[in-house]
Amino acid sequence: MxxxxxxxxxxxxxxxxxxxxxxxxxxxxxxxxxxxxxxxxxxxxxxxxxxxxxxxxxxxxxxxxxxxxxxxxxxxxxxxxxxxxxxxxxxxxxxxxxxxxxxxxxxxxxxxxxxxxxxxxxxxxxxxxxxxxxxxxxxxxxxxxxxxxxxxxxxxxxxxxxxxxPVPPNMYVAVLHPAVEVSTGDARAMLPKEVTMKASVKYAGNLAGFVSALYTNDLGLMRRALIDEIVEPKRAALIPHFYEIKEAALSSEGVIGFGISGSGPAMFALADGLEAIAKAGGVMEGILKKRGISANLYISEVNxxxxxxxx
Amino acid sequence: MxxxxxxxxxxxxxxxxxxxxxxxxxxxxxxxxxxxxxxxxxxxxxxxxxxxxxxxxxxxxxxxxxxxxxxxxxxxxxxxxxxxxxxxxxxxxxxxxxxxxxxxxxxxxxxxxxxxxxxxxxxxxxxxxxxxxxxxxxxxxxxxxxxxxxxxxxxxxxxxxxxxxPVPPNMYVAVLHPAVEVSTGDARAMLPKEVTMKASVKYAGNLAGFVSALYTNDLGLMRRALIDEIVEPKRAALIPHFYEIKEAALSSEGVIGFGISGSGPAMFALADGLEAIAKAGGVMEGILKKRGISANLYISEVNxxxxxxxx
The missing domain is CATH 3.30.230.10 (Ribosomal Protein S5; domain 2)
Structure with missing residues (x-):
């Protein structure tokens, strides 16, 4: 040894x-x-x-x-x-x-x-x-x-x-990290301590739906389940141009989902295939670049x- | 026609x-x-x-x-x-x-x-x-x-x-309906309007875990996921001898889970196989019977x- x-x-x-x-x-x-x-x-x-x-x-x-x-x-x-x-x-x-x-x-x-x-x-x-x-x-x-x-x-x-x-066979990830810092502590402090029962049921339904979609490799269902109405609306404020990037990513062909990576400020997109994720990643990065915000873009299969x- | x-x-x-x-x-x-x-x-x-x-x-x-x-x-x-x-x-x-x-x-x-x-x-x-x-x-x-x-x-x-x-191939259900009435309205009025984020995450984790277990037919995981810490503690009060029946059901061989059916007062158990569910159902019903509470017991496969x- x-x-x-x-x-x-x-x-x-x-x-x-x-x-x-x-x-x-x-x-x-x-x-x-x-x-x-x-x-x-x-x-x-x-x-x-x-x-x-x-x-x-x-x-x-x-x-x-x-x-x-x-x-x-x-x-x-x-x-x-x-x-x-x-x-x-x-x-x-x-x-x-x-x-x-x-x-x-x-x-x-x-x-x-x-x-x-x-x-x-x-x-x-x-x-x-x-x-x-x-x-x-x-x-x-x-x-x-x-x-x-x-x-x-x-x-x-x-x-x-x-x-x-299960990992969908052709799932790729883009992670875009803008050059701004968000401390996990600050990001956690923004979280609501309580949520309504209704919001809690929605959250559980989406997560359970996403798990089901992974087993059946149902990309459409994955996309409909990749929703966060509890945390994202709070943390989006910490991330420059979040909603513009979100809309652009979700409009890019083959994209399965988009969201904040962990507590941010990195954002991620999932897509079906390398070509689709490369395009989506480029679109996301472009929005920051044209504002002069530097960012790193990582493109990868699910590891x-x-x-x-x-x- | x-x-x-x-x-x-x-x-x-x-x-x-x-x-x-x-x-x-x-x-x-x-x-x-x-x-x-x-x-x-x-x-x-x-x-x-x-x-x-x-x-x-x-x-x-x-x-x-x-x-x-x-x-x-x-x-x-x-x-x-x-x-x-x-x-x-x-x-x-x-x-x-x-x-x-x-x-x-x-x-x-x-x-x-x-x-x-x-x-x-x-x-x-x-x-x-x-x-x-x-x-x-x-x-x-x-x-x-x-x-x-x-x-x-x-x-x-x-x-x-x-x-x-997916429905596990050998899953059976016992539903025990005690002769007490609970209005859905009363049962809903007992629900918390809000839950903590922590409770919400637990709820979602169990539901997502249960969905995963159905796809992999993992009975042990189903049992570990069939947990309700939000609603059951409230509604249990409406159901006679709830916790005694729960403990007896979960101790019966082959039982996968137990809980309140809908808003109650019916309770249900899930088990692997007809023999196991028949036994569990009998144990559950016996607890009410010995107290002189009449009840109907329904034993069935998942339909x-x-x-x-x-x-």
């Missing part, structure tokens, strides 16, 4: 319009890279973080990668030391699951390095714990798709149960593999 | 624990029977109602069967007359979809009598309209399964879209056919 391993964990689109806090999917890129190395000593040490503009703590008890890896080591009673080098290759505060990708990269790397004592699904709770301790809330809607790939549903939090849903070993 | 037709429309279990207002299934019996006959004159006349203890209006504009049949006749521009005789074969105010069964029987009978100008799914809106005018709210969670059979999800009300979900022609 090698003494060192390099891994990649993908960015994710959480909420996915109709599944606030519980639905998400993984994309092929961007994502975080992480090198884990056996050392003398004990526990996890973060030796370097690149690409973080100095924003992340190298204290392994405060960084999602360090926390999830450490929790894992405790669980399997590993007494040796692990050195982690983290290469942040994706934007912070973007709504693309940056902290989740680090958490998944950390625990995935250590599990692989130590000969895979646990299976992939068993790693989930360590990554969730990383999110909980580092970010204050143990959301699984980013870590689940980053770890398991594909489209995931957090069926329940107590106990934590995550389902892998069904989750994290992977790079070396 | 015959000048007269006799039909049956089944009782239904709405809400189905995890799908308040939008999920439901049909059972084989009880149900309503209805005879529709071509006559001179125009529009629908209700000539007799049996088994209703005098409670239902024979005014066709106030009875779900009459309203839904009349709306249908207007839609297809039929200028002749129809006489309806309604045989109520199921209890009122039971939570088993009595008014919905009448609505479905009415519109189904007339469509068949007139040579099926519309398909079954197109009849849905007339039956919903019958519910709306007669009962004050246009719920589709009973009429949809009564009309389409099987397990149905009202994906949305505006526009009305109903999905037929995948919906309404049928009897003659």
């Amino acid at each position: 090698a003494d060192s391993i390099k891994v990649f964990a993908p960015a994710t689109v959480a909420n996915l319009t109709c599944g606030f806090d519980i639905l998400g999917l993984a994309i092929n890129g961007p994502g975080d890279e992480l090198v884990a190395k056996k050392t003398s000593g004990s526990g996890v040490t973060i030796v370097s973080i690149e690409g973080d503009e100095g924003r992340l703590s190298k204290d392994a008890s405060k960084n999602t990668a360090g926390i999830s890896a450490n929790q894992f080591l405790q669980e399997i009673d590993y007494s040796g030391g692990i050195e982690i080098s983290l290469y942040k290759k994706m934007p912070f505060g973007s709504g693309m699951g940056s902290s989740a990708a680090s958490a998944v990269a950390g625990v995935f790397a250590v599990n692989e390095l130590l000969g895979r004592p646990l299976n992939q699904r068993e790693l989930l709770r360590f990554a969730v714990e990383g999110e909980r301790i580092a970010c204050g809330s143990g959301h699984a809607d980013n870590v689940a798709p980053s770890l398991l790939g594909g489209i995931t549903l957090v069926k329940s939090y107590e106990p934590l149960e995550v389902l892998s849903l 069904t593999a989750g994290p992977k070993i790079l070396d | 015959a000048d007269s037709i006799k039909v049956f429309a089944p009782a239904t279990v709405a809400n189905l624990t995890c799908g308040f207002d939008i999920l439901g299934l049909a059972i084989n019996g009880p149900g309503d029977e209805l005879v529709a006959k071509k006559t001179s004159g125009s529009g629908v006349t209700i000539v007799s109602i049996e088994g209703d203890e005098g409670r239902l209006s024979k005014d066709a504009s106030k009875n779900t069967a009459g309203i839904s049949a009349n709306q249908f006749l207007q839609e297809i521009d039929y200028s002749g007359g129809i006489e309806i005789s309604l045989y109520k074969k199921m209890p009122f105010g039971s939570g088993m979809g009595s008014s919905a069964a009448s609505a479905v029987a009415g519109v189904f009978a007339v469509n068949e009598l007139l040579g099926r100008p519309l398909n079954q799914r197109e009849l849905l809106r007339f039956a919903v309209e019958g519910e709306r005018i007669a009962c004050g709210s246009g719920h589709a969670d009973n009429v949809a399964p009564s009309l389409l059979g099987g397990i149905t999800l009202v994906k949305s009300y505006e526009p009305l879209e109903v999905l037929s979900l 995948t056919a919906g309404p049928k022609i009897l003659d």
Whole structure:
């Protein structure tokens, strides 16, 4: 067994319009890279973080990668030391699951390095714990798709149960990240604490309809189900030209849905086929560009593999 | 074409624990029977109602069967007359979809009598309209399964879209109707107007999980998803010995789920196989019997056919 391993964990689109806090999917890129190395000593040490503009703590008890890896080591009673080098290759505060990708990269790397004592699904709770301790809330809607790939549903939090849903064979994703920052905390503060029963029933009906559509590969139903009347109207205010971009994306041929990625400001579109998503992505990006707002556009299939070993 | 037709429309279990207002299934019996006959004159006349203890209006504009049949006749521009005789074969105010069964029987009978100008799914809106005018709210969670059979999800009300979900091959239903009356109005008045976001997310997660479980025939997941923390705790108070019956049902071998049928007081259990459901139903009924509370127990497969022609 090698003494060192390099891994990649993908960015994710959480909420996915109709599944606030519980639905998400993984994309092929961007994502975080992480090198884990056996050392003398004990526990996890973060030796370097690149690409973080100095924003992340190298204290392994405060960084999602360090926390999830450490929790894992405790669980399997590993007494040796692990050195982690983290290469942040994706934007912070973007709504693309940056902290989740680090958490998944950390625990995935250590599990692989130590000969895979646990299976992939068993790693989930360590990554969730990383999110909980580092970010204050143990959301699984980013870590689940980053770890398991594909489209995931957090069926329940107590106990934590995550389902892998079918991925339509030709589904592509565009993620557009405008160069504005939205803190997850600010975005959460905008959420209503309560919703009407009627709104709650609508939300559940759309989510359940979307799940059904994934099993039957009914693209029309997916589109009719990818609706968010609770969170999107609040958070749209944080995102420049949101409704213009939404309308343009949904008018582009082959587009299945559109929405805010996680807590934003990134937006995403789903489409049937590479050509359709490339066109939709271009249209979305064009709206920001002509206003002089710089943005990054990521085009990808739905990533069904989750994290992977790079070396 | 015959000048007269006799039909049956089944009782239904709405809400189905995890799908308040939008999920439901049909059972084989009880149900309503209805005879529709071509006559001179125009529009629908209700000539007799049996088994209703005098409670239902024979005014066709106030009875779900009459309203839904009349709306249908207007839609297809039929200028002749129809006489309806309604045989109520199921209890009122039971939570088993009595008014919905009448609505479905009415519109189904007339469509068949007139040579099926519309398909079954197109009849849905007339039956919903019958519910709306007669009962004050246009719920589709009973009429949809009564009309389409099987397990149905009202994906949305505006526009009305109903999905037929897969029915597990060996799923049986027990419905226990205690001899106490709960008005749908009273039961609705107990509902919270608002719920917390957290409760709303839980509700959606369970419903989406249940839908996924139907597609994968995962009985364990169905059981973990058949949870209602919003409505059941309120309405349980209207039903004698609810929690004792619930615990006994869920402890009985092979039981997949338990809950209030519609707005109650009927309760239902789902189980894998006839033997398991018969046992569970007996246990549930026994709890009421030993307290001297009379009750009717109905055991049935999930009815995948919906309404049928009897003659």
